[in-house]
Amino acid sequence: MDYQAVIGLEVHAHLKTRTKAFCGCxxxxxxxxxxxxxxxxxxxxGSLxxxxxxxxxxxVKVALALNCTVQEFTKLDRKNYFYPDLPKNYQISQYDLPLSRNGFLDIFTGKTRKRIGITRVHLEEDAGKLxxxxxxxxxxxxxxxIPLLEIVSEPDINSPQEAYAYLTALKSILEYLEVSDCDMEKGSLRCDANISVRKAGEKTLGTKAELKNMNSFKAVRDALDYEILRQSEEVASGNAVVQETRLWDAGKQKTLPMRAKEEAKDYRYFPEPDLPxxxxxxxxxxxVRKGIPEMPREKISRFMSDFGISEYDATILTSRKEDALFAEECIKEYPEKDKKTVTNWLIGPLLSEANNRNCALPGLRITAKRLLGLISLVERQEISGLSAKTVLTEMIDSGREAGEIIKEKGLSQVSDSASLESVADEVIRENVKSVADFKQGKESALMFLVGQAMKKSRGKANPKVIQEVLKRRLADA
Amino acid sequence: MPITKDTVEYVAHLARIDLQAKELEKLSRQLEEIVIFIDRFKELDLKGVSAASHILPIHNVLREDAPRPGLCAEKALQCAPQKEGNFFAVPKVIE
Known part of the structure; x- marks a missing residue:
């Protein structure tokens, strides 16, 4: 039996204001x-x-960027409950007249595009920390x-992958707008999920569970994966899913029912009389709309139409604003019409260097000009692609130019077949089995030998030339 | 809507107020009177009148996003019944 998951996400994001929502702290x-x-x-x-x-x-900026209708009349309400992190015994939030409603966010999961409805975006305050x-x-x-935005999605999300894509797209928008740090580790972005399952094709919703305590997008994905499995098994074995709050336990990789005494929620909302x-x-x-910069979705479309790069690549490159700015500079400056080479460099080695160093592309302190210089050395076959990656790492570490590093490390590519013959002969001598395999028609054995030769030349051999040389020597051998 | 003792007990619990039997009696009666009074609105024709959240003709009271000095931790904690270092200390709330 196939089950469909129905997921709605509730995201809380700290607004990056200098002071708190209702006081100058x-x-x-x-x-x-x-x-x-x-x-x-x-x-x-007595404080006001x-x-x-x-x-x-x-x-308002976020509401507009999420295509919401901003309400002309809005007010703040008190949400009453007792908890030690809430000193007033009520949270100032919004109830029946939220700042905005009825928006949407388009997500791209690598294969398909989908529109996720946004129920509402409203303003509230954070509680203390326990x-x-x-x-x-x-x-x-x-x-x-601290001012918080609560962003509630419609239950339009049907898989953990979509939830992940939604969160990534939302974070990207908040960062582009420069209104939130979106740092889940620091708690400036938090996400709860409502999830239920139903048999494929069924119209009525199943009983939902509310998931909390997920402190990364990956944790949200994992928790949803687990919960879909758990709920599907419950339904399949004829048990009822209990409506409850469950906490994600990252260590155990499971959701567990929250043990705190769950009382019926009765928040007795009423208009905050202290705030007109x-x-x-x-x-x-x-x-406000005029002040909204180009949003990720618009950038993706523009990268696709202006540079002819795929939606998948454009989505990766535009996810962080700083990455997008650097990528655009490199792609524009890259002299060829087909931008695939430079795009691959950015998505591959550059972003992986940035991830290793926990920074965005500009944080690598390598200029577009220097990067393009390195790429052109590879294109002119002056160094091999393999050496180029070593050079890149060294450029980032030392801030020196590619040429200097290549000279110092002797990384210039050897394309001269005469000087590669001895390497080829050595490899043939040392890999008797692969040579025999090749002679029996096993093509992949040749690639293995090329790999060995590349290793022996410390990445300096021109792979095309060494392959030719190897083929020739193998025929003679 | 008649106000039963259960309702008052429930509301008292929500507000964390411990009521004695006599107080419960008295408050139930008073609350009922208030509700009966409010019920008189039903006699009015309120078609087209939207609910008022505030009665004063003021709106958009805002402040600039400029920091202002607050209280130092020592001062903030001065009246705390229990503290530990710079923290307020409360009975443990989770198991």
């Missing part, structure tokens, strides 16, 4: 505990909140009152 990450607090964010009686203009502007110890829980209120409502006029919305 700084929002810097990593400050000593309770050093960025005041009577407002500590919930002291005033909304941060930047938080509202950022929120550190649980042996006998007590410690509370740090530095995070209390907000009227956002069409002109103000247009003003």
């Amino acid at each position: 700084p929002t810097e990450f990593g400050a000593p505990a309770n050093s960025q607090v005041c009577p407002v964010c500590l919930g002291f009686p 909140p005033v909304l941060n203009k930047a938080a509202l502007d950022f929120a 550190i649980h110890q042996e006998s007590v829980s410690l509370v740090d209120f530095n995070r209390s009152g 409502p907000f009227i956002i006029r069409a002109e103000a919305i247009e003003e």
